Amino acid sequence: MPNLFDPITLGNVTFANRLWISPMCQYQAVNGVVGEWHHAHIGALATGGAGAIVMEATGVVPEGRISIACPGLWNQEQVEALKPIVAFAHSQGVKMGIQLAHAGRKASTMQPWADHKIATEEEGGWEAVSASPLTFHGLSQPRELTVDEIGELVAAFGQAAARAVSAGFDFVELHAAHGYLMHQFLSPLSNLRSDSYGGDFAGRTRFIKEVVGSIRANVPAGFPLTVRISATDWAENGWDIEQSVALAKELKALGVDLIDVSSGGTVHDAKIPIGPAYQTPFAERIKNEVGIAVSTVGYIETPQLAQSIVAEGKADVVMIARAALRNPRFPLLAATELEANVTWPKPIALGKPRPTK
Ligand SMILES: Cc1cc2nc3c(=O)[nH]c(=O)nc-3n(C[C@H](O)[C@H](O)[C@H](O)COP(=O)(O)O)c2cc1C
Numbered sequence: 001m002p003n004l005f006d007p008i009t010l011g012n013v014t015f016a017n018r019l020w021i022s023p024m025c026q027y028q029a030v031n032g033v034v035g036e037w038h039h040a041h042i043g044a045l046a047t048g049g050a051g052a053i054v055m056e057a058t059g060v061v062p063e064g065r066i067s068i069a070c071p072g073l074w075n076q077e078q079v080e081a082l083k084p085i086v087a088f089a090h091s092q093g094v095k096m097g098i099q100l101a102h103a104g105r106k107a108s109t110m111q112p113w114a115d116h117k118i119a120t121e122e123e124g125g126w127e128a129v130s131a132s133p134l135t136f137h138g139l140s141q142p143r144e145l146t147v148d149e150i151g152e153l154v155a156a157f158g159q160a161a162a163r164a165v166s167a168g169f170d171f172v173e174l175h176a177a178h179g180y181l182m183h184q185f186l187s188p189l190s191n192l193r194s195d196s197y198g199g200d201f202a203g204r205t206r207f208i209k210e211v212v213g214s215i216r217a218n219v220p221a222g223f224p225l226t227v228r229i230s231a232t233d234w235a236e237n238g239w240d241i242e243q244s245v246a247l248a249k250e251l252k253a254l255g256v257d258l259i260d261v262s263s264g265g266t267v268h269d270a271k272i273p274i275g276p277a278y279q280t281p282f283a284e285r286i287k288n289e290v291g292i293a294v295s296t297v298g299y300i301e302t303p304q305l306a307q308s309i310v311a312e313g314k315a316d317v318v319m320i321a322r323a324a325l326r327n328p329r330f331p332l333l334a335a336t337e338l339e340a341n342v343t344w345p346k347p348i349a350l351g352k353p354r355p356t357k
Pocket residue numbers: 022023024025026056057099175177178228262297298299300319320321322323
């Protein structure tokens with residue numbers, strides 16, 4: 001079994017290690033364009049020793065953003081703004097991914113720290129759309145997408161993937177988790193459609209499969225594609241691990257390289273047994289039953305826990321989010337603690353902890 005700081009190859013890309021930064025919304029873009037905040041934020045993470053950074057949920061169309069301050073990849077200005085951030089990460093030997101997203105019925109919000117949640121039209125908000133006109137807790141009523149609009153979104157995901165390639169990204173992640181649009185189609189709790197995009201498993205998974213096909217058709221051969229799913233809604237009659245395993249099999253056949261296994265997001269008050277590595281059993285099951293690479297995420301906050309997950313073959317990659325917000329150099333310290341061989345960037349090497357033995 002490999003160790004946490006051993007390399008991993010997906011498609012044509014080899015990542016220096018298996019401790020990656022999970023996507024995290026920053027709510028700092030203007031008209032979907034990233035700026036100084038992202039230079040500093042991604043810059044700090046890029047000097048922190050991770051094998052890869054997955055940039056946050058990024059709208060493939062303006063209405064696909066979660067908030068009015070989320071980034072987008074629907075125009076060239078957005079591509080140009082991302083290029084130097086990606087180039088800096090590359091200068092540090094870090095691979096860069098970007099999470100392509102559509103928020104669906106969870107879209108058109110203010111920044112989470114604003115005094116109210118839903119953005120009005122004057123504030124830059126828009127009409128939310130979804131698989132079905134079902135409102136998510138406290139958000140606005142979405143409009144049901146027409147079949148033509150679904151087709152346009154399938155194309156938009158492909159075009160955004162092509163822009164990600166031109167911005168220099170090494171891979172893309174499709175966001176199909178956390179109750180956002182792709183997941184809204186997957187879950188029987190949020191998809192009540194009676195046309196070919198709803199109903200049985202084949203209908204509810206049709207949209208994501210078309211999107212994966214569209215992305216694959218717009219990136220070079222060997223360009224890694226990962227998909228983040230919620231393995232379960234943690235709710236009766238919802239999306240569950242059995243359906244996730246079945247979906248992962250089909251995604252593997254469509255050329256997806258890794259399933260990034262998260263959970264939840266469809267039901268606002270679902271009872272979730274949160275604790276260290278609580279989502280890892282789902283990743284392990286998908287890895288074993290599908291034979292595809294998986295990443296795991298969720299309360300993995302010590303180097304020892306991350307190392308044991310990889311060394312015991314439960315997941316191929318460990319993603320960290322909040323631990324890296326607290327300390328963007330978490331992977332460097334983890335490697336030092338695990339006595340793994342990583343090179344600290346020269347300007348910060350004097351910060352390396354003194355050996356205890
Ligand atoms: C500030 C913040 C923003 C997040 N934004 C995203 C996002 O854009 N896309 C996503 O898939 N998950 C997002 N997440 C979820 C994380 O990627 C991660 O799955 C979750 O925080 C659990 O990992 P952790 O216990 O290491 O924090 C976000 C989490 C935080 C704390």
